[in-house]
Amino acid sequence: MSKTRSIGCYGGPPPEVPDPGREIWAYDGALSILLGQLLRDVDGIPPEHRPAWWGSCVEELRTQAMFSDLFFDVALRLTADERDELADLFEGTAQRLRERAPRTPGQADEWHLVFRGDHAYDLGPIAELGQALAELLRGVLLSPPPGTLWLYGAPGGRTTISPR
Template sequence: MSRTVPVGFRGCSMWAWDVSLGILLAQTVQVGEEALAAEPENPWLAPTLVELRRHALLGAHAYLDLDLDLNDSQREQLLGMVSEASRRLRQRDAVTRAEIEGWRIVDDQKLPWRSPIEALDTQPIADLGQALIDLVRGDLPPAPAGTLWYFGVEDGPRTIPPVGRGSVG
């Protein structure tokens, strides 16, 4: 069953659909691995990719703090990777359960498919990537009072209450 994931940065928060977040993080890790192969002396990137893999696998079981113990320059590089992952997702129409089941995140661990739908539109996933970038840069507009933004869903973005974590239907 899919669920909401709290995501935050320096006191600002939003919600993400765990299925979309896992796919976005997996794509960001792929971009990051390409960057690491090109610049293996990048000491911060390998541990950051480990953390992103962990969150892709955990889904709704852990708050994602986008601080990630990075300095501003490193964080901007990471946001560039999120942007590239989003761009790649926008180039395609959908991602399928069969495709995701072939992705290995850590060793032989696969990205969990927590959706009852066999194929997902990639645009809401890419929109989630932009929302993460906007959250970190302080460009995400405030949600209406008493709510937080919820990204990564087909009919989103939308808002939901900030307290508790519930199932997405």
């Protein structure tokens, strides 16, 4: 059974009441797979071509991929231009995930990712989460219905939850 976790784009501590335009929820296993793939993708870029800010964020991304009980501020204290670069990276990773077969825990053994069970994960909802994080970083995420927050990474794709 997956657990859910909160992801915001605040650039600081989250507010008492979630802002639906700046915060989403995701299944922890989906986020773990997405971040693990993002880390692998950027590791494949020659160091001289990686974003200059990457070194200051990579450990936080690894931590978020491995631990499921932490709030994740995807803004990572980056500037607006740097957040846009990170959004580009998430979009590239999402596209690569859409082109792959489902993943099982055994196929991700180079990372200590959060997997629940031994079933294969459909990568469509995980890619959708990557696209949502890119939109969150750019401040263009579609607003959820009133009184709800988006939930990504669920089997069958995006849905909503009550923030209460």
